[in-house]
Amino acid sequence: MDLSKMVVEIASEMAAETDRGHVADYIPALARVSPDQFGIAVVTADGTVHAAGDAETPFSIQSVSKVFALTLALDRIGEALWHRVGREPSGSAFNSIVQLESERGIPRNPFINAGAIVVSDALLAGHDARETIGDLLRFVRFLAEDDGVEIDSEVAHSEAGTGFRNFALANYMKAFGNLGNAVEDACKVYFHQCALTMSCCQLAKAGRYLMTEGIHPGSGTPVITPERARRISALMLTCGHYDGSGEFAFRVGIPGKSGVGGGILAIVPGKASIAVWSPGLNERGNSKLGSLALERLAERTGWSVFTA
Numbered sequence: 116m117d118l119s120k121m122v123v124e125i126a127s128e129m130a131a132e133t134d135r136g137h138v139a140d141y142i143p144a145l146a147r148v149s150p151d152q153f154g155i156a157v158v159t160a161d162g163t164v165h166a167a168g169d170a171e172t173p174f175s176i177q178s179v180s181k182v183f184a185l186t187l188a189l190d191r192i193g194e195a196l197w198h199r200v201g202r203e204p205s206g207s208a209f210n211s212i213v214q215l216e217s218e219r220g221i222p223r224n225p226f227i228n229a230g231a232i233v234v235s236d237a238l239l240a241g242h243d244a245r246e247t248i249g250d251l252l253r254f255v256r257f258l259a260e261d262d263g264v265e266i267d268s269e270v271a272h273s274e275a276g277t278g279f280r281n282f283a284l285a286n287y288m289k290a291f292g293n294l295g296n297a298v299e300d301a302c303k304v305y306f307h308q309c310a311l312t313m314s315c316c317q318l319a320k321a322g323r324y325l326m327t328e329g330i331h332p333g334s335g336t337p338v339i340t341p342e343r344a345r346r347i348s349a350l351m352l353t354c355g356h357y358d359g360s361g362e363f364a365f366r367v368g369i370p371g372k373s374g375v376g377g378g379i380l381a382i383v384p385g386k387a388s389i390a391v392w393s394p395g396l397n398e399r400g401n402s403k404l405g406s407l408a409l410e411r412l413a414e415r416t417g418w419s420v421f422t423a
């Protein structure tokens with residue numbers, strides 16, 4: 116299998132697609148991004164990077180960051196985190212508030228907005244928001260082995276200025292006693308983590324620890340236990356695309372986490388860490404061409420968590 120050729124082919128197929136979805140416009144700073152872009156990067160177990168298209172262009176990783184925040188939170192807080200956030204797919208939109216009322220402020224999973232705000236709150240644990248944001252940035256730079264990873268403060272402020280739904284989710288959970296810190300601080304951490312800016316190459320490198328059962332390939336040190344790495348991947352498969360998670364699992368068959376910036380991080384255990392990016396989204400807020408590209412890559416490589 117010639118992966119380098121395959122990613123180049125997929126990138127040129129995506130360039131020819133005319134139906135590219137719609138760029139997220141509810142965050143003003145994201146509305147300006149051109150939908151014409153597409154990038155793909157595949158890092159294999161031996162460390163080789165196969166990339167094509169706009170694979171070096173930085174983009175706002177948005178909800179893909181929920182994977183890294185969850186990893187850090189599990190490492191810091193451990194299993195106690197699961198008292199505050201569930202592990203079930205929500206079947207609802209990523210920013211829905213509906214289930215929180217009958218489920219008493221406990222979000223269904225860490226990959227919807229409400230769940231990620233709880234994770235941000237858990238990471239804060241009484242620390243200063245700036246310090247926590249700095250910790251997250253350093254963690255992602257370490258994972259990617261790249262100090263060029265940045266947080267785009269314009270995106271973070273743009274989102275804070277229009278993030279009424281996220282503030283509503285945080286306030287609602289605070290009312291149920293499921294937020295230990297001030298709503299403003301938990302949301303500040305959340306908005307800044309969403310504003311992490313990475314290229315496909317950086318993102319695929321950052322995701323390698325999930326391909327290698329929790330080991331950071333650069334240093335050989337554990338980022339997280341093998342059991343937790345498997346569980347994070349399980350959550351990516353069941354919850355990583357919100358109410359489009361079933362469809363993604365059906366079409367692609369590997370764990371993936373999407374973000375409204377148009378990025379998706381996908382993991383083939385033991386084989387590859389993949390990042391795709393195209394800013395146009397489908398009706399569930401997942402990258403339209405990113406999903407299509409992963410479907411084609413999975414088809415052509417035979418990669419799936421359902422086959423040996």
Ligand SMILES: NC(=O)CC[C@H](N)C(=O)O
Nearest residue numbers: 177178209228309374375
């Ligand atoms: N699905 C997403 O990527 C959502 C993240 C975005 N920052 C929001 O809170 O709305």
